[in-house]
Amino acid sequence: MINFFFRRLFTFVLSLALASFVIFSLVEIAPGDPASFMLGINAQADTIAALRSELGLDQPKISRYLAWISGMLTGDFGVSYTYRTNVSEMVGDRLWVSLPLAIYALFLSTVIALPTGIYAAAKRGKAGDFTVISATQIGIAIPNFWFAIILVGIFSIKLQWFSAGGFSGWQNGILDGITSLTLPAIALALPQAAILSRIVRSALIETLGEDYIRTARAKGLSSWQTIWAHALRNALIPVLTIIGLQFSFLLAGAIIIEQVFYLPGLGRLVFQAITQRDLIVVESVVMLLVFAVILVNFIVDIAYMLVDPRLRQDGI
Amino acid sequence: MKYHFKLLLAASILAASIGIQTVQAAKTSITIALQLEPPHLDPTSAAAGAIDSVLYSNVFEGLTRFASDGAVIPGLAKSWEISDNGKEYIFHLNSSVTFHDGSTMDASDVKFSLDRARAEDSTNAQKALFSGIENVEVISSDKVKVTLASPNGSFLFNMAWGDAVIVAPETVGEIKTNPIGTGAFKFSNWVQGDKIELLRNDQYWGTPAHLESATFKFISDPSAAFSAMMAQDIDAFAGFPAPENLVQFEADNRFQVLVGNTEGETILSTNNKMPPLDNVKVRKAIAHAIDRQAIIDGAMFGYGTPIGTHFAPHNPDYVDLKANSNYDPELSKKLLSEAGFSEGFTTTLKLPPPSYARRGGEIIASQLRAVGIETEISNLEWAQWLEEVFRGKDYGLTIVSHTEPMDIGIYARPEYYFQYDSSEFQAVIEALNVESNTQKRSNLLKKAQRIISEDYVNGYLFELAFPTVANAKITGLWENAPTQATDLTDVKWTD
Numbered sequence: 001m002i003n004f005f006f007r008r009l010f011t012f013v014l015s016l017a018l019a020s021f022v023i024f025s026l027v028e029i030a031p032g033d034p035a036s037f038m039l040g041i042n043a044q045a046d047t048i049a050a051l052r053s054e055l056g057l058d059q060p061k062i063s064r065y066l067a068w069i070s071g072m073l074t075g076d077f078g079v080s081y082t083y084r085t086n087v088s089e090m091v092g093d094r095l096w097v098s099l100p101l102a103i104y105a106l107f108l109s110t111v112i113a114l115p116t117g118i119y120a121a122a123k124r125g126k127a128g129d130f131t132v133i134s135a136t137q138i139g140i141a142i143p144n145f146w147f148a149i150i151l152v153g154i155f156s157i158k159l160q161w162f163s164a165g166g167f168s169g170w171q172n173g174i175l176d177g178i179t180s181l182t183l184p185a186i187a188l189a190l191p192q193a194a195i196l197s198r199i200v201r202s203a204l205i206e207t208l209g210e211d212y213i214r215t216a217r218a219k220g221l222s223s224w225q226t227i228w229a230h231a232l233r234n235a236l237i238p239v240l241t242i243i244g245l246q247f248s249f250l251l252a253g254a255i256i257i258e259q260v261f262y263l264p265g266l267g268r269l270v271f272q273a274i275t276q277r278d279l280i281v282v283e284s285v286v287m288l289l290v291f292a293v294i295l296v297n298f299i300v301d302i303a304y305m306l307v308d309p310r311l312r313q314d315g316i
Numbered sequence: 317m318k319y320h321f322k323l324l325l326a327a328s329i330l331a332a333s334i335g336i337q338t339v340q341a342a343k344t345s346i347t348i349a350l351q352l353e354p355p356h357l358d359p360t361s362a363a364a365g366a367i368d369s370v371l372y373s374n375v376f377e378g379l380t381r382f383a384s385d386g387a388v389i390p391g392l393a394k395s396w397e398i399s400d401n402g403k404e405y406i407f408h409l410n411s412s413v414t415f416h417d418g419s420t421m422d423a424s425d426v427k428f429s430l431d432r433a434r435a436e437d438s439t440n441a442q443k444a445l446f447s448g449i450e451n452v453e454v455i456s457s458d459k460v461k462v463t464l465a466s467p468n469g470s471f472l473f474n475m476a477w478g479d480a481v482i483v484a485p486e487t488v489g490e491i492k493t494n495p496i497g498t499g500a501f502k503f504s505n506w507v508q509g510d511k512i513e514l515l516r517n518d519q520y521w522g523t524p525a526h527l528e529s530a531t532f533k534f535i536s537d538p539s540a541a542f543s544a545m546m547a548q549d550i551d552a553f554a555g556f557p558a559p560e561n562l563v564q565f566e567a568d569n570r571f572q573v574l575v576g577n578t579e580g581e582t583i584l585s586t587n588n589k590m591p592p593l594d595n596v597k598v599r600k601a602i603a604h605a606i607d608r609q610a611i612i613d614g615a616m617f618g619y620g621t622p623i624g625t626h627f628a629p630h631n632p633d634y635v636d637l638k639a640n641s642n643y644d645p646e647l648s649k650k651l652l653s654e655a656g657f658s659e660g661f662t663t664t665l666k667l668p669p670p671s672y673a674r675r676g677g678e679i680i681a682s683q684l685r686a687v688g689i690e691t692e693i694s695n696l697e698w699a700q701w702l703e704e705v706f707r708g709k710d711y712g713l714t715i716v717s718h719t720e721p722m723d724i725g726i727y728a729r730p731e732y733y734f735q736y737d738s739s740e741f742q743a744v745i746e747a748l749n750v751e752s753n754t755q756k757r758s759n760l761l762k763k764a765q766r767i768i769s770e771d772y773v774n775g776y777l778f779e780l781a782f783p784t785v786a787n788a789k790i791t792g793l794w795e796n797a798p799t800q801a802t803d804l805t806d807v808k809w810t811d
Contacts, residue, residue: 033702042720042723166510259537262536272509
């Protein structure tokens, strides 16, 4: 068991080290120099050289890589080339938008997907099932930014219930913050809900074919009672896995939605940083996201081990 | 009751989301949107026009400044004397000018700012503006003498740029996040990725601003810009990014649309050293293959002024040379066969992100195809464009708007990315640089325009238009963009 833990820990650290190397190399290979970008087309060569040395870009790549790694180990993510503020500070600020948005969207997606998925599974092959399947097909087919534009057209321009974008900040009260995140969260949640709803449906249909369900029905439980008391709980395991995956997608993948609603989130930060060749920001934010995903995987592995005795014996 | 509640809810959401008084009669604040966010707030160490869009004239001022019509007028210097040899400028500074931190702005700050910009380790993106300065000397607290190595007819013009604003040595260390200037507005707050807030400077030395506060929002997505304006989340959008929607705003009496001119010559830049583009006949053939109006209509929805040389049409010294390159595909084909390319040829067309380039590029490609020239289009990000095209000179054709004012001098730099090397043209610019007589300067500028037009250095397409959409009740916004600026000093609400 200890052996298993250490093996997993070793994989965890190795993945991080590899990821850091890949991220750094890719970002460095990409054409474009931050100093030339900042100084534009009229800059003189000596000015660009002066800025490059101010930014530390004249150092060899290997020493910049090592400085970046050792900085991160001590919690120092470096200073943004363009904004000239600490990357950790910037990421912290942006997380206050991206994290609530991801949680909000995940909440909406789950609230929509669970009932519709259960309903479709219960009505398998009937009109209700067909309706849900068609709706989710549309939900999967339509990209979230298009939903966003439609939502803005109806609720901001026509009805003027919500502002068309922007984030008013949490300092004006939680309600205010939630209001400005509502349309983006709905736009993000709808396609996710469509996917999740299908997973719920198929997972539930699969469990409904199990022997213990027949037993439950045989002892006299109604169809809904069976679903509620026996099937749903077992069907939830794949559903939870998908929800976990969706969360990391929502956290990192809201780039377009943040553009459409001009929200100051992580996605927009990365997008701007890439166009401006703010290499240190790109590297650090991507590394942070990779860290989050690898950490979640690590925790899941450990959790599996705690729950499933077979894993402990085999030491997989 | 239910209806009442709904109304209240809607009203409170609206008020909360906009975050400012929505129903008061005479508003004293404005929310104005721009497409790009400044990377930082130091106009003296970056090329990003977005910095000047927020800070020029509002927060920072220079010795001279641009008026809304592009004229160079007194700024912090109320007057100046120029010595007979044209090398010495004595600037008389306005008295009682203070920085936003309360300290006095005097001749030593001017010396500091100019010396900083031309220093060896300077990171000023327009360092060339200061390269002619030999010495800056403080005569008294309100008098400063600038000595140039040689006479420079555009020195006062150069000092009006956002890159030449006056900063204080005490506060320059923090300038990137906390800019302290002398302008009618002082910097208040920056929520990165979202907005910058300015407050009126009540100690302003000149005419105080009408507005008490101003918020700049940054909305890069064109469809988001349209929605934000339509939903009236913002009061104005300077440099509106979706020309296709302007008609809709014009038809709506809640809004006004200002379409001004800019200093942006949009050109089909040509690599003058890359065969077969090094052949003037080939370049001339390209010029005659291009239908400017079709590009303006197709890519810019009709907004833009056709040009025939690298010069702003609203400038009094502009010469209309469009006839040199009128749309004539037959002539173009003839020229191509004379040059030995009757079967045409293939070259690259590398396009940076702005829509004038991406949309315009497709149209130009089809116009060139009509005369037998095939182009391989590739879309580049700005950073890539700078590296590959601008510095690497690895391109045949590209489309760029050169937004710097009065930049015809770039054609005198043979190492510049279009690699045009003409001793005749270089002599004209050299003469211009040391000429301060207005009439002679004008003649030289006209000659310069003719030379590049007749050498077909680049394809001259159109002068970029600057569209602003604003609430119909706002007055005082700049219509034209003689420099990148959103000057709010004269802006107010009418009611």
